[in-house]
Amino acid sequence: MKKISILGSTGSIGTQTLDVISHDPEAYEVEGLAGGYNIGLLGEQVRRFRPKKVAVATRDLAERLRIDVPAGTEVFYGEEGLLEVAAGTDAELLVTALVGSQGLKPTLAAIEAGKHIGLANKETLVSAGHLVTALAERKQVSLLPIDSEHSAIFQCLNGENKDHIHNITLTASGGSFRDRTREELASVSVEDALKHPNWSMGAKITIDSATMVNKGLEVIEAHWLFGLSYDQIEVVIHPESIVHSFVEFVDCSIIAQMGLPDMRVPIQYALTYPNRMVTPSKRLRLADIGELHFREMDFARYPCLAMAFESGRKGGTMPTVYNAANEVAVERFLKGDISFLAIERIIAEVMAKHEAIDGPDLDTIVASDAWARSAAAQIRRS
Numbered sequence: 333m334k335k336i337s338i339l340g341s342t343g344s345i346g347t348q349t350l351d352v353i354s355h356d357p358e359a360y361e362v363e364g365l366a367g368g369y370n371i372g373l374l375g376e377q378v379r380r381f382r383p384k385k386v387a388v389a390t391r392d393l394a395e396r397l398r399i400d401v402p403a404g405t406e407v408f409y410g411e412e413g414l415l416e417v418a419a420g421t422d423a424e425l426l427v428t429a430l431v432g433s434q435g436l437k438p439t440l441a442a443i444e445a446g447k448h449i450g451l452a453n454k455e456t457l458v459s460a461g462h463l464v465t466a467l468a469e470r471k472q473v474s475l476l477p478i479d480s481e482h483s484a485i486f487q488c489l490n491g492e493n494k495d496h497i498h499n500i501t502l503t504a505s506g507g508s509f510r511d512r513t514r515e516e517l518a519s520v521s522v523e524d525a526l527k528h529p530n531w532s533m534g535a536k537i538t539i540d541s542a543t544m545v546n547k548g549l550e551v552i553e554a555h556w557l558f559g560l561s562y563d564q565i566e567v568v569i570h571p572e573s574i575v576h577s578f579v580e581f582v583d584c585s586i587i588a589q590m591g592l593p594d595m596r597v598p599i600q601y602a603l604t605y606p607n608r609m610v611t612p613s614k615r616l617r618l619a620d621i622g623e624l625h626f627r628e629m630d631f632a633r634y635p636c637l638a639m640a641f642e643s644g645r646k647g648g649t650m651p652t653v654y655n656a657a658n659e660v661a662v663e664r665f666l667k668g669d670i671s672f673l674a675i676e677r678i679i680a681e682v683m684a685k686h687e688a689i690d691g692p693d694l695d696t697i698v699a700s701d702a703w704a705r706s707a708a709a710q711i712r713r714s
């Protein structure tokens with residue numbers, strides 16, 4: 333039995349992870365679960381999977397949850413709660429499915445405690461990739477990608493020599509506004525932005541897909557996960573999300589990983605790696621699809637992707653700031669406080685104000701993240 337804990341068990345990745353687990357219940361034991369505010373769902377998960385530790389966002393929610401959970405489950409809350417679930421159980425693998433850079437400290441704590449990481453929470457690697465990868469190497473723990481593109485690259489690289497990589501290409505669906513002009517983006521609604529063409533995901537990542545910030549975060553995530561330079565990472569628009577990403581080798585061979593868009597496949601691969609198990613997911617039949625399309629990335633159409641490359645190449649605290657400014661801008665957009673195009677303006681203005689600090693330690697990362705959040709919150713609406 334593999335012992336697993338999940339941060340963000342009530343979200344899109346968290347619930348799909350539990351779905352994977354429930355299709356092979358003999359193979360897993362759930363040690364810890366952490367959610368934020370959805371204690372109704374978390375309570376159901378606790379009663380079904382019987383974790384030893386569970387965490388919620390606030391003390392008040394923890395008190396309410398305690399009434400509802402079996403005697404063998406301890407309930408925690410806040411940042412301490414996330415740390416308990418991340419590092420304070422016997423789990424050998426932690427699935428990090430929180431949204432945002434709040435995942436950083438619990439991820440570091442889990443690695444410090446020797447737990448392998450099933451990594452969905454990409455903001456953590458973007459914010460502090462050098463700290464996370466260095467600690468993982470020191471503690472000899474694996475960072476197993478769950479993000480579909482990175483799982484694809486990971487699978488394509490299985491057994492390959494890293495020196496034989498020419499480059500990798502991440503595919504981008506184009507998000508909810510892929511067929512709209514920049515002029516049309518001026519008046520788009522939150523409701524429309526939340527309609528991703530291929531994937532059903534949490535609100536924040538769905539907006540990130542529409543702005544192409546998601547691909548920008550993924551470029552930085554790939555840089556850290558696979559140790560590649562930014563010149564070796566490309567992005568192509570692929571509206572169908574069937575080819576999840578591919579690697580080109582020095583001999584001109586390209587290996588791609590394909591499948592229908594279903595996150596349970598990369599989630600399960602991270603849980604069972606290096607094995608593969610049967611999944612309840614549907615099989616891809618290329619003859620049914622008929623055609624696949626690819627088109628050149630237009631950096632002028634998607635300036636948030638250009639800014640991600642710029643922040644990654646700059647390094648130090650610049651990716652931390654890119655990510656934190658975006659998190660605040662997306663929250664403001666979702667609340668109806670700013671327009672869709674203001675997201676990119678806020679990121680650009682916050683980055684322009686920031687003097688990047690090289691080789692930041694954790695305190696510097698935390699301070700830069702807080703500075704960028706405050707700067708992004710203060711920028712005018714239009």
Ligand SMILES: NC(=O)C1=CN([C@@H]2O[C@H](COP(=O)(O)OP(=O)(O)OC[C@H]3O[C@@H](n4cnc5c(N)ncnc54)[C@H](OP(=O)(O)O)[C@@H]3O)[C@@H](O)[C@H]2O)C=CC1
Binds near residue numbers: 371454455532533
């Ligand atoms: N969804 C997807 O298909 C993919 C997601 N990812 C990445 O995975 C991560 C999770 O995404 P997704 O599942 O879509 O996001 P969701 O918004 O669906 O889920 C976020 C989770 O974080 C929890 N959470 C939020 N705030 C807090 C808090 N203050 N304390 C504790 N828990 C909190 C939520 O709890 P609650 O709801 O109870 O408040 C929920 O469980 C992101 O980094 C995303 O980029 C990567 C690839 C694909």
Ligand SMILES: CC(=O)[C@@H](O)[C@H](O)COP(=O)(O)O
Binds near residue numbers: 479481505546
């Ligand atoms: C499922 C997944 O991994 C998401 O990150 C997905 O890639 C979003 O799609 P796009 O960013 O390509 O629109």
Ligand SMILES: [Mn+2]
Binds near residue numbers: 550
């Ligand atoms: Mn992805």
